[in-house]
Amino acid sequence: MAKVTQSAQTSRQYWLLKSDPDTFGFDDLWNLPDRTTHWDGVRNFQARNYLRDEMKKGDLAFFYHSGGEDPAILGIAEIVREGYPDSTAVDPKDPHYDPKSKGGESAWSMVDIRAVERLARPVTLSEMRTRPELASMPLLQKGNRLSVQKVGAAEWNAVLALAKQVESDA
Numbered sequence: 001m002a003k004v005t006q007s008a009q010t011s012r013q014y015w016l017l018k019s020d021p022d023t024f025g026f027d028d029l030w031n032l033p034d035r036t037t038h039w040d041g042v043r044n045f046q047a048r049n050y051l052r053d054e055m056k057k058g059d060l061a062f063f064y065h066s067g068g069e070d071p072a073i074l075g076i077a078e079i080v081r082e083g084y085p086d087s088t089a090v091d092p093k094d095p096h097y098d099p100k101s102k103g104g105e106s107a108w109s110m111v112d113i114r115a116v117e118r119l120a121r122p123v124t125l126s127e128m129r130t131r132p133e134l135a136s137m138p139l140l141q142k143g144n145r146l147s148v149q150k151v152g153a154a155e156w157n158a159v160l161a162l163a164k165q166v167e168s169d170a
Contacts, residue, residue, distance in 0.1 A: 011058075012056070012058050012059050012060060013055070013056065013150070014059065014060055014150070014152070014155075015050070015055065015059060015060070015061035015062070015079075015148060015150060015151055016062045016064050016073070016138075016148075016149045016151050017061045017077065017147065017148060018064045018066040018139075018146075018147045018148075019063070019064070019147070020065070020066055021065040021068055022067055025065060026065065029075075029077065029113070030075070030115045032115075035115035035116075036080060036114040037112065038086075038110045038111065038112050039051070039112070040086050040087075040088045040096060041086070041088055041096035041110075042108060042109070042110065043096070047146045047147055047149075048107075050148045050150070051083045051148060052083040052109035053083065054150075055082060055083060055111050056082060057082050059078070060076055060077070060116075060156075061076070062075075062076060062156075062159065063076065063115070064139070065122075066147075070122075070124045070125065071124065071125040072123055072124040072125060073122065073123045073159060073163070074118065074122050075115060075118045075119055076115075076116050076117045076119070077115050078113065078116045079111050079112070079113060080112045080113065080114045081111060081112035082111060083110070083111050084110065085105070085106040085109060085110075086108035086109055086110040087110075088108075089101045089106040089107070089108045090104050090106050119160075119163040120164055122163075123159050123163050125139070125140075127162065128140060128159070128162070131158060131162070133158045134155055134158055136155075
């Protein structure tokens with residue numbers, strides 16, 4: 001598998017996907033057949049719009065663990081299927097069921113992702129907060145709790161550079 005920890009390219013967009021590691025972590029994704037699953041259960045309209053309208057096949061996303069003692073980016077996933085209706089919204093047995101979904105149609109969207117690379121080391125939230133080049137990253141903005149966020153090319157490159165640093169250098 002080709003390494004993707006290279007500088008951002010203008011031919012794709014970059015994202016950050018947040019998940020609580022106790023619910024679904026990067027290791028869970030890494031251990032799935034083909035390292036692929038759908039990214040479902042998003043119930044915020046802005047994040048839904050990113051999934052439905054903006055994420056494209058071939059885009060890359062940081063996989064971020066939002067829970068635990070030190071939240072961090074652990075790996076990289078690729079978007080392998082563009083937005084389509086989130087079937088979990090219409091399944092009453094699913095924890096992401098949306099009782100407002102009518103007639104078996106979902107107003108919510110999901111994409112398919114595939115784990116492509118583990119970072120050399122986790123890049124922690126506390127570490128990112130100390131880096132001026134990441135100051136405008138949505139993840140670091142007060143009140144921004146979206147589970148799907150855009151990442152700029154410069155921010156993408158800065159996080160990758162941090163991941164390549166050995167712990168004693170960071």
